[in-house]
Each structure stands twice: as structure tokens, then as C-alpha cells.
Amino acid sequence: MKHATLYRYSLPMDSGVILRHTRLAQRDGLIVELKDGEKSGRGEIAPLPEFSAETIEQAQTQIELCLAQWLEGDEIDWDTLYPSVAFGLSVALAELDGEIPAEGNFLAAPLCSGDPDELVEKLAELPGEKVAKIKVGLYEPIRDGMVVNMFLEILPDLRLRLDANRQWTPAKAAQFANYVNPAFRSRIAFLEEPCQTPEQSLAFSEETGIAIAWDETLRDEGFSLEYKTGLSAIVIKPTLVGSLQTVKSLVEHAHTMGMEVVISSSIESSFGLNTLARIAHWLTPETLPGLDTVSLFGEQLEQAWPGCELPLKTLTDCEVVWQAHP
Numbered sequence: 001m002k003h004a005t006l007y008r009y010s011l012p013m014d015s016g017v018i019l020r021h022t023r024l025a026q027r028d029g030l031i032v033e034l035k036d037g038e039k040s041g042r043g044e045i046a047p048l049p050e051f052s053a054e055t056i057e058q059a060q061t062q063i064e065l066c067l068a069q070w071l072e073g074d075e076i077d078w079d080t081l082y083p084s085v086a087f088g089l090s091v092a093l094a095e096l097d098g099e100i101p102a103e104g105n106f107l108a109a110p111l112c113s114g115d116p117d118e119l120v121e122k123l124a125e126l127p128g129e130k131v132a133k134i135k136v137g138l139y140e141p142i143r144d145g146m147v148v149n150m151f152l153e154i155l156p157d158l159r160l161r162l163d164a165n166r167q168w169t170p171a172k173a174a175q176f177a178n179y180v181n182p183a184f185r186s187r188i189a190f191l192e193e194p195c196q197t198p199e200q201s202l203a204f205s206e207e208t209g210i211a212i213a214w215d216e217t218l219r220d221e222g223f224s225l226e227y228k229t230g231l232s233a234i235v236i237k238p239t240l241v242g243s244l245q246t247v248k249s250l251v252e253h254a255h256t257m258g259m260e261v262v263i264s265s266s267i268e269s270s271f272g273l274n275t276l277a278r279i280a281h282w283l284t285p286e287t288l289p290g291l292d293t294v295s296l297f298g299e300q301l302e303q304a305w306p307g308c309e310l311p312l313k314t315l316t317d318c319e320v321v322w323q324a325h326p
């Protein structure tokens, strides 16, 4: 006997600088729960304002249709689904079939606000490879260059991931690079999306020797992943990319070209982050995922993030917006 339930959650948060144009004070999302006899699976659908094209209302309407199809045993037309819906539903189905290993990689690369003392503390908790992520492109590029130099100088075993979110003109990107001590450049694991276009970013990498990574570019209309000199990694945000199948084939494709793949957060609840940690451990076991976003929240959902002491809201505290069995 099949059964499907859709919960809607609302959690207090402060998105800080992650969203550049909006300050989100509340995060809304859906949890889909599937049951089939003794088996069950859950997945999170949480379109991210400013990044997802779909709204939560559109996602809800679509997942309700999918759930009705699943209950009837009809095929789901994956190509027509919003990325957030495809991801959450495919996770719930994979979970139901026992496909996602339970073990997670909860050692996320710490997101750092610019305070070196705070980062030193966070890095002390990281066994093995010391990797942190810094947002750049928010202030003057020279300031960013100084901050990068400072971190790399203070912490000799640190490697940095930087993210400019396409904020720089080629001139500003060059200003940044000129400021970074040439001896430190190889300790920039990658710089995500330095410039406004992928071509400009590739030219930047060629001129400076600083490795780059795609994040936004993966979601460009008509994008297909190709090997490029200087492109060392791709950052996959499954909620923005689509089904687990789509994510898996993108990961495999990137790995065959020797690129690193970073599974990363789209600011999902602690429940969704737990799923991403498991997917990261499963598909990208060699790489620290980019999942250090739980601290943007005021509350966690259903499953705690290891080490996070925020209060935990359970699914039973959330509204059931849809449920049915055939």
C-alpha cells in the first residue's frame, strides 16, 4: 500500500550576504514523504529565491501532480519538472529503494566571513585537509586580495575556495589577482565565477594561473560541460540542478575530465543538508562539500546537523499540505 505526504516548513533565518539582492528572514520549503509497504523515503524541495526560477507555490502544485502519478503507478516525466521538484522527488524515491548510503560527509568547508580568528577555530575542528571558502566581489577587489593574502599567510596549510558570483569586470578581476602574492596563487583551490561571462573567467584564469570553477555557468541556457584549461572544479547545487540522476551523470562526466566536484548547499534546512552530506560522501568521497550554511538558520528541521545546537523543529510540528493513497 502506497502513501504520500507533503509537509511545508517555514524556518527563521538570516541569509546574510549569500543572497546579494534580498535578505531572507524566513526559509520555506516542502518535505515529500513516500511510503510503500515497509519502505519509506523523504526528500526536500526548497526553491531558493533569487536562484531558482520556480516559486514554492509552483513547486507545490507540480509535486502534488507528481505524487498523484506516483500513487497511480504512472511514469513521471522528469524532463518537465522544476529542478527543485526533480531533486526532492528523486531523493525520496532513491531513499525508498535504499539507493543512498547512510553515511554522510559532514566536514563541510567552512564559509568564512573575514575574521581570521573565527576561521582558525573552525579549521581546528577539521581533520585532514584545511579548506575554507570566502565570498569575494562584495567590496573592492584590492580589499579581497588583501584578505586572501592575509589568510594564506597566517595559515600555511590552508587552501582557499573563493566565490565571486560573476561580480567582476575583467579589469576588477585583474586588480584582485595583481594583489594576491604570486607564491600564494596555487593555494587558491579555485575561484568560482570571477567574471560576468564564462569566456572572461577563462581568460582571467589563463592570464593569472588562478584555477576557476563553474557554479552559475552550469545553469546557463544550453550549457554542456567541456574540458577547459584552468577550469579545475564544478560546484553542484542539486536543488538548482535537478534530479539525482542528472546530478550523478554531471558528477561522473566532470570526474572523467579530471575536475573536482563540490556538492553544495542552496540553503536547505538541516534535513536537506543531511541528505546532501550523504550524497557528497557517496558521489564525491574525496572532496569536502560546501555545506556550511546551517548557521544562517534560527532553527533546524527533523534531523540535526552534527555539532549544531540550534533548536530542532520536527515534521510533526509542520503543516501537512497534501496527503493521499490510491
Ligand SMILES: O=C(O)CCC(=O)c1ccccc1C(=O)O
Binding pocket: 018, 051, 109, 111, 133, 163, 165, 215, 235, 264, 265, 266, 267, 289, 290, 291, 292, 293
Ligand atoms: O558553496 C558553499 O560552500 C555554500 C553555499 C553558497 O555559497 C551558496 C548558497 C546558496 C546560493 C548561492 C551560493 C553561492 O555559491 O554563492
Ligand SMILES: [Mg+2]
Binding pocket: 163, 165, 192, 215, 216, 235
Ligand atoms: Mg557559488
